[in-house]
Amino acid sequence: MRDISHASRITSRLLHPRRQPIITGMSENRIPTLHDVLAARPHVYRHLQPTPLINYPTLSQLVSAETWIKHENHQPVGAFKVRGGLVLAAHLTEAERQAGLFTASTGNHGQSIAFAARAHGIRATIAVPEGANPGKVAAMRGLGAEVVFHGPDFDTAREWIMGVAEERHGRFVGPTEEILIHGVGTYALEILEELPDVDVIIVPVGAGSGACATSIVAKTINPNIEVIGVQSEAAPAMQLSWASGALVTAEMNTFAEGIATRVPFANTQRIMHRYLDDFILVSEEAIKEAIRLHLTHSHSLAEGAGAASLAAALHLRERLAGKKVALVLSGGNLAVEKLAMILG
């Protein structure tokens, strides 16, 4: 099993050799570096503590590998993205600070921007589609953000708020900006500091900032560390794009909104193409089972995206046997209604 997986990885590299810019539409920007992540650290640790990296023996038994959970679900807003938001907010011009941050999000990104804006004493304006989850709206408002309902869907809300930001000379924040990756990389560095002999890190992929940041940090420090991305079979756009070397739009039917990407992001694909070792898909049922396992073994509420790394580890059990494996539990914002359905 291990050999087969390894062979398929080599094949995919031969078909799509790294370091060649074969993805069309990609940005010409430089790729973030470990140095960028180091420079981001003071901005992160001014407002956040490092999150725990914990080995749970019963999870290790299930995976047949020494299994460590990186608890980004323990962040104050329940997800890793807040690290990026804090770094972005720290680098605004005075004019941008005056106008504030603008974004569109119904999930972790919005809460992160709201948290970062509050930490920096500036205003966040967040557009959400009409009918957005009231709990998440309340969370963003609780953090002091102005939440504006606009339009029937996410894209309408986003386009509208981009216009508003431009009009007011404010800063619109997209989901994969490179400065966000600088901040997100601090969790990867925490893993490497606490577990320098880690063999494999598995990271869920939504827009890709976590996978980019983790692979940049890990590969720069030790190219032998294997970094593996994971997405749901029910929303495979980023995985299909990575595997084919082209930007592939795909169906998006996963319950796990943190890894629900329909249109791939070119800039994160470019980085993942260069640094990521493998990228696998897991079933919706496997993600749900991983949520149940986290409740029992890591005492954690994991959202679908956050649990996907454990689902991937169980899927890759034979390949991981005997290794030291770190699984990024990227977030814990799972609606109670969804949890009830998963347990029901």
Added chain:
Amino acid sequence: MRDISHASRITSRLLHPRRQPIITGMSENRIPTLHDVLAARPHVYRHLQPTPLINYPTLSQLVSAETWIKHENHQPVGAFKVRGGLVLAAHLTEAERQAGLFTASTGNHGQSIAFAARAHGIRATIAVPEGANPGKVAAMRGLGAEVVFHGPDFDTAREWIMGVAEERHGRFVGPTEEILIHGVGTYALEILEELPDVDVIIVPVGAGSGACATSIVAKTINPNIEVIGVQSEAAPAMQLSWASGALVTAEMNTFAEGIATRVPFANTQRIMHRYLDDFILVSEEAIKEAIRLHLTHSHSLAEGAGAASLAAALHLRERLAGKKVALVLSGGNLAVEKLAMILG
């Protein structure tokens, strides 16, 4: 409302003035001090990180007070007790180290002793009744403990293992030993360090080590800090004992095993009688609702005991209005089946 509660507190003090040893059967041992807690810190932090204390704005809105959650559910074994186990293990004689630790537990206490024994390279032998929860047995075994099934109920298992410990010259660990309180107090000190102007701390009471440790630390540093204990109406033995000044055995029908005490503990009653400001009861339904609220607002899986502090804060909403309140989320070991029932 606030005035009424306050009046009832004063009444209970008049009936049962503090500092008088009115509880029969209590130990003559000295009461642990802040100094003991300070001395315990190195033993705790050699193996654990401080846990986060996080303000969730939406919880603050619900409680009408600035509400901070002390996340003892983020401990590697999912509960605060591990702090005490580490301090106890650090003070064994060489003969005790050779024979190892012995205890009886199906829950957080057993996992804590197993964790502490592993951290100190010694053996833990833990007795559980036949039919004990397989998941919890697996967790203790995963931490390297020897788990022995003995007898039909907890008391039989405990009496048996006490005999075994004596025979082998090992150290039997009871649930309320004072050295455990020294270790547990480190979480209270973390609260005071991070939030020195806290007005009220609410702590769930099972055997009482958390409430004792918290009230000793808080009252020594600032007697104006109010420390309030909470138990379930369905298992009120510790609360009835505290309120009456006698050791009162009571029914024990709560689903929340961490605060399920049928026979009160004299030594913790003695300390609580001196230091605790108030001790309230909440309904089983209120605890379940608090579990649901934690899932949404603090991204946390709280066990019943852990959620009881939030249930208490909501119950005391008017009395807490406008204050800074810290709620001890003591643990997150809630069986998936129980969670499913609570959400179902």
